[in-house]
Amino acid sequence: MKIAMRFCLAAFLVLTALGTGMARKGEQHGWRTFELDRMQINNVDNPVTNYGEFGMSDAHTAGCYWPKGSGQPYIFGAGIWIGAVIDGDTLVSCGYNTVGAGCDYCPGPPEHGADHALNKQSHPEDRMYFSTDEIDLDAWPVRDGEGNAISAVFLDPDEWAHQEVWCEYHDMVQAFHEWESGTYPIGIQVRQLAFAWNAPINENIIFFLYEFENIGQDTVKNMYVGHAADDDVGWADDDLLGCDIERSLGWTCTLTPEDGWLIGEPPYYVGKRFLQGPKADDTVYVSAGPATPGYPDVYRDTIYPGERLPLTSFTRCTRNYDADVEWKRYSMLAGSNIQTRQYDPWQGVTDLVPDDKRMVMGCGPFEMAPGEIDTVLFAVMFSSGDVGGLQYLKEQGDIALIMYENGWAFPSPPPPPRVSVIPGDQRVVVSWDNYPEITPDPFSLVMSGIGDTVYRAYDFEGYRLWKSRTALPGTWELLGEWDIENDIVMLPGQTYIPGQGIFPPGDESQDEGLWYSYTDEEVLNGISYYYAVTSFDYNTPGDPANPNQDVWVSLESGYWPKAVTPRSEPGNLEVARGTNLRMVRGGTNVLTLQPNVISSIAVTGNSYRMIWDKISLGIGELPRYSYKVYNETEDEWTLGTAVTVPTEITYDVSTGDSVEVWEADFVTPVFDGIQLEGEISIHTDSAHFHLPDSIRVTSGTYSGNLQIAEFFEPQGAELNHTTPEVKIWAYRGFGGIEIHWARTNDTLTARISYVVDPTNPVEIPVDLAVGDGWCFGPHLPFNPPKSYLAQSDLAGWFYISGVRYFFNGGARMSAAGFASIDSGDVWTIYSSAPLAVPCSGNEFVFDTERFQYAAKSDMELIRVVPNPYIVRADWDRSKDYRKIQFVNLPSECTIRIYNLAGDIVRTIEHAATSEGAAYQGNLGGTEEWDLLTRDNQLIASGIYIYYVSTDNGDERTGKFAIIR
Numbered sequence: 001m002k003i004a005m006r007f008c009l010a011a012f013l014v015l016t017a018l019g020t021g022m023a024r025k026g027e028q029h030g031w032r033t034f035e036l037d038r039m040q041i042n043n044v045d046n047p048v049t050n051y052g053e054f055g056m057s058d059a060h061t062a063g064c065y066w067p068k069g070s071g072q073p074y075i076f077g078a079g080i081w082i083g084a085v086i087d088g089d090t091l092v093s094c095g096y097n098t099v100g101a102g103c104d105y106c107p108g109p110p111e112h113g114a115d116h117a118l119n120k121q122s123h124p125e126d127r128m129y130f131s132t133d134e135i136d137l138d139a140w141p142v143r144d145g146e147g148n149a150i151s152a153v154f155l156d157p158d159e160w161a162h163q164e165v166w167c168e169y170h171d172m173v174q175a176f177h178e179w180e181s182g183t184y185p186i187g188i189q190v191r192q193l194a195f196a197w198n199a200p201i202n203e204n205i206i207f208f209l210y211e212f213e214n215i216g217q218d219t220v221k222n223m224y225v226g227h228a229a230d231d232d233v234g235w236a237d238d239d240l241l242g243c244d245i246e247r248s249l250g251w252t253c254t255l256t257p258e259d260g261w262l263i264g265e266p267p268y269y270v271g272k273r274f275l276q277g278p279k280a281d282d283t284v285y286v287s288a289g290p291a292t293p294g295y296p297d298v299y300r301d302t303i304y305p306g307e308r309l310p311l312t313s314f315t316r317c318t319r320n321y322d323a324d325v326e327w328k329r330y331s332m333l334a335g336s337n338i339q340t341r342q343y344d345p346w347q348g349v350t351d352l353v354p355d356d357k358r359m360v361m362g363c364g365p366f367e368m369a370p371g372e373i374d375t376v377l378f379a380v381m382f383s384s385g386d387v388g389g390l391q392y393l394k395e396q397g398d399i400a401l402i403m404y405e406n407g408w409a410f411p412s413p414p415p416p417p418r419v420s421v422i423p424g425d426q427r428v429v430v431s432w433d434n435y436p437e438i439t440p441d442p443f444s445l446v447m448s449g450i451g452d453t454v455y456r457a458y459d460f461e462g463y464r465l466w467k468s469r470t471a472l473p474g475t476w477e478l479l480g481e482w483d484i485e486n487d488i489v490m491l492p493g494q495t496y497i498p499g500q501g502i503f504p505p506g507d508e509s510q511d512e513g514l515w516y517s518y519t520d521e522e523v524l525n526g527i528s529y530y531y532a533v534t535s536f537d538y539n540t541p542g543d544p545a546n547p548n549q550d551v552w553v554s555l556e557s558g559y560w561p562k563a564v565t566p567r568s569e570p571g572n573l574e575v576a577r578g579t580n581l582r583m584v585r586g587g588t589n590v591l592t593l594q595p596n597v598i599s600s601i602a603v604t605g606n607s608y609r610m611i612w613d614k615i616s617l618g619i620g621e622l623p624r625y626s627y628k629v630y631n632e633t634e635d636e637w638t639l640g641t642a643v644t645v646p647t648e649i650t651y652d653v654s655t656g657d658s659v660e661v662w663e664a665d666f667v668t669p670v671f672d673g674i675q676l677e678g679e680i681s682i683h684t685d686s687a688h689f690h691l692p693d694s695i696r697v698t699s700g701t702y703s704g705n706l707q708i709a710e711f712f713e714p715q716g717a718e719l720n721h722t723t724p725e726v727k728i729w730a731y732r733g734f735g736g737i738e739i740h741w742a743r744t745n746d747t748l749t750a751r752i753s754y755v756v757d758p759t760n761p762v763e764i765p766v767d768l769a770v771g772d773g774w775c776f777g778p779h780l781p782f783n784p785p786k787s788y789l790a791q792s793d794l795a796g797w798f799y800i801s802g803v804r805y806f807f808n809g810g811a812r813m814s815a816a817g818f819a820s821i822d823s824g825d826v827w828t829i830y831s832s833a834p835l836a837v838p839c840s841g842n843e844f845v846f847d848t849e850r851f852q853y854a855a856k857s858d859m860e861l862i863r864v865v866p867n868p869y870i871v872r873a874d875w876d877r878s879k880d881y882r883k884i885q886f887v888n889l890p891s892e893c894t895i896r897i898y899n900l901a902g903d904i905v906r907t908i909e910h911a912a913t914s915e916g917a918a919y920q921g922n923l924g925g926t927e928e929w930d931l932l933t934r935d936n937q938l939i940a941s942g943i944y945i946y947y948v949s950t951d952n953g954d955e956r957t958g959k960f961a962i963i964r
């Protein structure tokens with residue numbers, strides 16, 4: 001059966017007369033409190049709830065701010081609408097009601113509904129879950145078959161949006177339908193996912209995915225689903241609506257300046273792009289736009305059963321003629337003008353009169369059998385005149401669609417690192433990890449899938465550190481930049497075209513290597529600062545329509561601010577230490593290490609093991625060494641993915657001859673307040689780094705002419721399977737190598753170990769790429785290396801960690817030689833080269849001692865700042881929020897403040913650590929007083945006495961002046 005949309009709407013219009021005297025929905029929040037929290041991961045500060053509403057603040061005012069921190073509101077309230085006709089009744093279950101700012105939904109699953117109706121605190125597990133909150137992530141409700149938390153976007157434990165917010169709700173509690181008589185639940189359960197990324201390409205977009213299920217006993221027909229919103233862009237009465245039908249993009253805008261708005265220029269826009277609707281059950285005809293002759297009876301699209309429905313209507317109402325009864329809400333979803341009661345599905349496309357407008361974006365009709373589940377997805381985005389106005393809004397809508405169609409992959413910068421900010425006395429320590437370096441660009445799968453071999457999967461290039469007093473756009477100061485030392489000098493926002501140069505020309509990157517911590521001493525105690533570390537990449541533009549481009553761009557991640565307030569240290573602080581560094585395995589003698597305390601209050605007192613790992617090929621045919629760090633006390637990885645240490649060439653001329661030296665000065669990412677500083681220095685002349693001395697049969701009867709050939713340099717056909725450089729970079733140096741043979745019928749294989757410490761041999765892995773490992777060489781041109789030998793192979797050579805060895809003096813191994821090798825045979829290689837590099841098998845252990853508080857404190861250090869306090873201090877937020885500070889206090893003490901008459905004004909208990917702090921000692925030796933008495937009255941100007949005492953009898957008395 002074919003259904004034209006205006007005709008399916010006509011059936012319920014007959015019923016509209018039944019509802020003309022019905023009451024408007026009432027405010028519900030007064031008697032039930034649901035959870036409201038804020039998404040703030042990118043440039044949008046948006047309230048979300050677990051009952052289907054978003055955009056409204058907890059004060060019931062417009063609460064969706066853009067840009068974040070500006071206080072400039074764009075959405076008064078918005079939410080999902082699901083409508084149906086049941087037994088002749090038109091019903092709509094609302095996440096947000098444009099009239100009363102109420103909703104029909106109850107948090108949690110239906111079986112909790114009766115409990116919620118009686119006690120709003122009955123099921124705390126029915127809250128929202130934020131993927132960016134560790135407590136929520138531990139209880140994350142979306143799990144795989146093995147019980148692992150997985151992304152609700154990607155259904156993968158390792159790949160997530162930058163923030164995901166999950167909740168569920170339903171419309172089955174009759175008491176929550178406080179509308180006109182005869183209104184009742186449809187029987188819908190909704191699982192809602194709000195998610196966002198914080199990259200320049202999408203930092204102004206958030207997404208909403210709704211999975212809704214018919215939990216009733218009957219098939220529900222004539223259903224529509226959509227988005228309803230009262231988007232108040234600044235002042236409510238000057239809003240206009242618009243819609244790009246081809247894009248399924250609707251918007252609310254204000255064309256004129258808004259009083260008090262300091263960021264951006266008019267016009268201001270908030271848009272919603274409809275990305276996916278439910279599946280059609282019958283053929284649905286989508287009306288063409290109002291400018292089409294014959295509108296609305298001319299159709300621009302035909303949707304067949306089983307296909308996804310697009311946006312099918314965009315209707316509007318105003319504060320003075322609102323959708324105040326159920327039939328009006330259903331009419332708007334289905335494409336009717338509620339004033340004319342005529343089918344007018346694109347009524348909101350043309351809008352010329354500013355007013356307090358509401359929009360409804362509808363999609364349907366469809367039906368749902370009992371237990372059937374379907375989805376609807378849309379994106380919310382923002383724009384203003386200074387960034388491109390309506391054109392930019394449309395481009396943002398296109399980006400949202402591209403992301404959706406590519407499985408949420410997009411040409412993106414690396415994610416920002418995980419950042420810690422630790423307060424000190426007139427200093428802040430900022431540290432970060434290497435997470436961006438080990439995270440692949442997900443868009444590389446898209447590009448490789450179309451045959452692009454140039455787009456880089458691992459494209460990280462460097463870090464930039466930023467500082468701000470407010471975290472508002474335009475207030476960030478660049479403190480430092482560190483990038484890989486690789487001759488790439490592009491910065492974010494530039495383009496490099498080989499043969500032409502960098503555009504626009506100007507600043508270049510440092511190109512001096514990576515760093516993972518920074519101590520900022522340009523701070524004042526008591527003042528809050530924000531820090532953010534961004535990461536940037538080096539890659540091609542990632543244009544699927546133009547693959548394999550030799551054009552290079554650099555993208556930078558968004559700001560993820562961390563706030564911190566420096567303060568004085570306690571007067572009885574004894575600082576932490578890193579101690580007793582020792583090698584416990586291996587024998588490297590070209591490496592020096594030193595543990596440094598970056599922040600005492602973050603040091604745990606744990607013991608750690610630094611485990612050196614694989615050698616890889618770096619720039620200029622130089623080695624890159626790598627390591628991991630394991631927390632032995634907690635029995636967990638601290639740095640579980642190998643961190644690489646690239647080397648560079650210097651020259652030693654101390655002997656008169658110029659000797660090439662591989663060197664690396666490096667620091668580890670900061671972990672638990674500790675950073676290891678290291679140096680690698682490898683002289684590569686023949687006196688220090690020569691070929692092994694001997695290879696011999698230790699046990700067995702092999703009699704072929706075993707020879708040490710060369711530092712392997714592949715030739716001819718060998719270049720099909722390895723890179724062309726001399727493999728000296730993979731050489732391990734001093735020590736022994738043992739080859740333990742195993743035979744299975746007519747096949748030989750081996751287990752090969754590197755032996756520096758005979759009690760702790762380290763297995764060398766198979767490496768068919770001919771790098772830091774071993775393999776058997778091919779015996780025929782263009783044959784690949786192998787990990788086993790058959791009698792027919794008659795191989796001539798084998799490879800171990802940079803060196804080629806001959807089985808038989810350069811000739812192929814004879815059949816008799818092959819037959820003579822048996823399980824248990826051992827061959828030994830020995831090198832007397834004085835240097836041993838930091839490769840796998842080298843491990844160091846070191847301990848830490850956490851900070852302590854001494855029993856006695858130097859009370860003479862205690863001060864009041866500022867003293868005198870005159871009108872305001874630098875750290876005061878406003879004239880209504882004043883404070884002074886007591887500094888250099890003991891870790892625990894009591895502060896009593898008196899006036900000159902001896903009356904107690906205020907008593908303050910000081911502790912160096914606040915409840916729930918990430919670090920012990922975060923408050924240090926500083927305590928603030930807000931200049932209020934114990935009765936919450938503002939104190940008068942005058943002289944005041946303070947008395948500080950500790951439990952062990954230390955005390956200090958002083959005075960300070962307040963001049964208001």
